Amino acid sequence: MSLQNLNLLKDKHLQKALQHAPDSDAAPSKVLNKTVLDYANKALKVQRETWFSRLKSMFNDFKIARWKLTGMGSLAASLLVVVMIWHENPDDPIQVATAPDTLQTVAEPYVKQRAEPYAEQHAKPKIAQNELVRDELLTDQAVQKPQAVTKAAPVANEPIAASAETIAPEPEDKNEMKVFAKNRPVIPEAAPVASPMDQASVQLKERAASNEAVPMPAPVVAAPAPSVASAEVSENSVAQQSAPAIIAAEQMAEAEAKSDNADSEISSAAAKPTLTSNNALVQAISKVGGKAMANQDIQAGNLRILYLNNSVPADPPSLDNVTGYRVEFIADNSAKLAVEIATYNQAMRDWYVKQNQ
């Protein structure tokens, strides 16, 4: 475009008039000026602080982290020492559990060892001589004895349930039962608790008297061991106080076979422990686990301690020396089942301790 044409695009008269326009002195206010200038100053301040603050924060973080790192380092060192002590000889081969090569199960010594602390806690009195003998038998080879199969209703193919429990048969040796009753360890007295099982136990007495095998009603877990223990204690104390103590004890022992109990089978606990043909029980324990099975039995009032053995010893314990629960033998010797049985028994003993606290 020519210079002349370009000049035509700028009108001097209009330009001069524009210079004299009324708004030629228009200017931003002081507030507006301050706002803009402050904004620019702040932007520069942030810019300056950015790198400086980063450097400062790095330094501060380093200082803060030092003590944290010190604490963490101490903790790590402590853990390392613990681990080193824990594994004193890391070269030792890992011990593999092996199946027992004898009829004695793995559970029995385990049960015996675990039973000892419980015994100490409750300060049991000295066990009678015959009980000592019985304990010794538990650690010895099992003595073959004609198996006394329970006369109760067969439960081999029945699921282990609270309502499916059967009544143990009449004790075959009442004398033996009396001995056990007399030498039963003294259990600390507990306040007798009214049990809804009382009525059921009365029925049991009546039915037992009539030799009528009636399946037990579904027991309600309302009278755990303490009630049994209290009954036993009250019976024992009465036996001790009355003149014909032995006779009274015998009578009470007999009554106990028919008396109320949270577990109907405990009422006949004096019967010889039998080797249960209990495939269903074994299957149930294997399926649900020892602890779950124990919880089921506890809820059902079926308090017992299980022993693994293919045969019943010559002088088998009818009651567990710690809890007083019925002893039941299971014909199986597999290592896996032994673990579950141990878990089962531990759960039973924990329940006992809980009830006696």
Added chain:
Amino acid sequence: MDELLTTNDLTDEALMRQFCAGDSSAFHILYARHEKSLYRYVRRVLGDSLVAQVDEVFQDSWMKLVDERNNWQPRDNARFKTWLYTLAHHRAVDILRKSGREISVDEGWADDDAEGAWQQWPAATAEQPEQKAFWNKAGQRLLQCLEGLPALQRAAFLLHHEDGLSLEEMTQVLNAEFETVKSRLRYALIKLRTCMGAHLQPLAEVERA
């Protein structure tokens, strides 16, 4: 001895570089140099109907400049002023669009007799003291005529006559092609001359305003 350059002697571009480096005083100088001219430009582009938003556009323009300072990379000797007016023009056009005012009508009247205009007017070069009132009234009349122009033609006229931007710089500010800028400017001049009575005797037209 060569006099040492003070900050006030630095060009806008040098001051802007100093500001980017963290010198707040450089920005203060830049601001003082351009605050009034930019304020007037924003006020005249927005017109009387949007005078309430002049401060907002003005403030936003400077703040955006501060925020974008590190992105300022002048190419081909582009001036700082061009960039500043570009930011302000774009912000003003946003306001105009929101207000619904006519922004651009790239058409105008037929060419008038540009060379014959202003023959009866006093010369624009020299100013006599007694003519000050005349030109004050002419200026008032011109603002009224500017209100009648489309915003982009008004902007083109103001950028070229008030702020001294070249046509090339106006292409950047207006974001338009060179010929478009020329057309807009030509149309604006024709309308303003007609409105101002450039071919008439000035005293009578000014008195009527």
